[in-house]
Amino acid sequence: MKDHIIVCGFGIVGEKVCEVLKENGKEFVVIEIDEKKAQKLKEKKINFIIGDATSQKVLKQAEIEKAKAIITAIDDDAKNLFIIILAKELNPKIVVGSRVNSEEALEKIRSAGADITVMPEYSAAKELSREIARRYLKPW
Amino acid sequence: MKASFAIFVAIFLFFLEVILIVYAGYPIQVAIYETLISLFSLPSIIPEQSFYLNPIVAIAIILGGISSIFVFGFIIGATVEALQEVRVSFSQNLKDHAVVCGYGTTGKYVVNFLKKIGIRYVIIEKDPIKVRSLLDIDEKVVEGDSSKKEILEEAGIKKARFLICCLNDDSSTLFTVVMARALNKNLYISAKTKDEKFKEVLTNAGANFVTKPETNGGRELAKKVISVI
Numbered sequence: 001m002k003d004h005i006i007v008c009g010f011g012i013v014g015e016k017v018c019e020v021l022k023e024n025g026k027e028f029v030v031i032e033i034d035e036k037k038a039q040k041l042k043e044k045k046i047n048f049i050i051g052d053a054t055s056q057k058v059l060k061q062a063e064i065e066k067a068k069a070i071i072t073a074i075d076d077d078a079k080n081l082f083i084i085i086l087a088k089e090l091n092p093k094i095v096v097g098s099r100v101n102s103e104e105a106l107e108k109i110r111s112a113g114a115d116i117t118v119m120p121e122y123s124a125a126k127e128l129s130r131e132i133a134r135r136y137l138k139p140w
Numbered sequence: 141m142k143a144s145f146a147i148f149v150a151i152f153l154f155f156l157e158v159i160l161i162v163y164a165g166y167p168i169q170v171a172i173y174e175t176l177i178s179l180f181s182l183p184s185i186i187p188e189q190s191f192y193l194n195p196i197v198a199i200a201i202i203l204g205g206i207s208s209i210f211v212f213g214f215i216i217g218a219t220v221e222a223l224q225e226v227r228v229s230f231s232q233n234l235k236d237h238a239v240v241c242g243y244g245t246t247g248k249y250v251v252n253f254l255k256k257i258g259i260r261y262v263i264i265e266k267d268p269i270k271v272r273s274l275l276d277i278d279e280k281v282v283e284g285d286s287s288k289k290e291i292l293e294e295a296g297i298k299k300a301r302f303l304i305c306c307l308n309d310d311s312s313t314l315f316t317v318v319m320a321r322a323l324n325k326n327l328y329i330s331a332k333t334k335d336e337k338f339k340e341v342l343t344n345a346g347a348n349f350v351t352k353p354e355t356n357g358g359r360e361l362a363k364k365v366i367s368v369i
Contacts (some may be wrong), residue, residue: 002232005369011354013354016358017359017361017362018362019367020359021360024362024366069365069369074358079142087269094345097361097362097365103245116361116364116368122246122357123353123359123360124351124352124353125247128246128330129250129254132238132302133253135302135328136257136259
């Protein structure tokens with residue numbers, strides 16, 4: 001693999017990330033700690049590694065040195081933070097996109113080297129707001 | 141008890157008592173004074189026993205006692221009416237506004253957006269600490285459970301145009317949506333949910349638009365990464 005994307009975590013956020021990457025024809029590999037999710041990944045014909053994304057060995061197995069980007073989609077900010085630090089160490093040029101679960105972690109994750117940060121709660125709020133604006137501009 | 145009715149009865153009884161004491165043969169100033177002190181159950185200044193033994197005076201004093209009940213009734217009635225007015229006037233001035241349920245991360249973002257776009261809003265929040273800090277910055281806020289009819293009514297739901305449900309608990313969201321829809325058929329209801337399966341439940345319950353934070357977040361994250369690589 002070369003110029004691929006690594007997706008850490010295959011929860012709801014991770015699954016959606018994979019869906020969009022697939023739609024856009026991107027090459028990617030998922031790192032998932034939960035063995036129970038292997039079946040689902042196989043069904044969806046997604047490349048995956050069962051292991052802990054906070055481990056250097058697992059990241060190397062996903063060929064992080066040759067990867068173009070890494071997306072951390074875990075619901076634990078501490079784990080995402082650790083993966084970002086490790087990823088930047090193994091590949092300083094890598095583009096990092098990270099899920100952020102709490103407002104307090106936002107700045108820390110950014111300063112750890114995340115190029116893109118997304119808070120799911122904000123995404124939902126943005127969508128709710130957009131919908132209201134659309135209705136508001138429309139007459140009764 | 142209606143305050144106006146209580147004050148009317150009290151005034152009527154006051155004059156009746158004065159007239160009765162005057163009729164019993166006492167000067168008018170004594171009649172007014174005795175009537176006034178009987179209202180507040182204070183001791184009489186007339187030392188003669190005969191004053192109280194006079195049956196007409198006795199009836200007058202009893203009427204004074206009844207009148208005092210109406211005076212207190214008036215005070216309580218007036219206070220309750222004044223408090224109700226405050227509650228009603230809060231939402232009475234609002235029309236075509238938005239009601240935001242829950243002031244967490246999502247609620248805060250939505251409120252800031254409504255402020256920017258110029259839509260008037262009322263926040264419903266359960267947490268008293270958050271309510272206090274919102275009141276400190278002069279926000280319109282109703283403290284309580286948004287699934288309760290009286291809380292939604294206090295936020296002026298019947299005249300509102302939007303309801304944005306930003307609660308973290310799906311069952312509370314469902315109850316709020318059902319109650320809000322029952323109170324206002326024309327309301328535009330949007331909500332967030334944690335569970336994908338709950339989207340349909342909320343839509344069937346009356347929500348016009350339902351979003352799921354994780355799904356949105358995942359989509360946004362992937363799109364942004366794709367755009368920079």
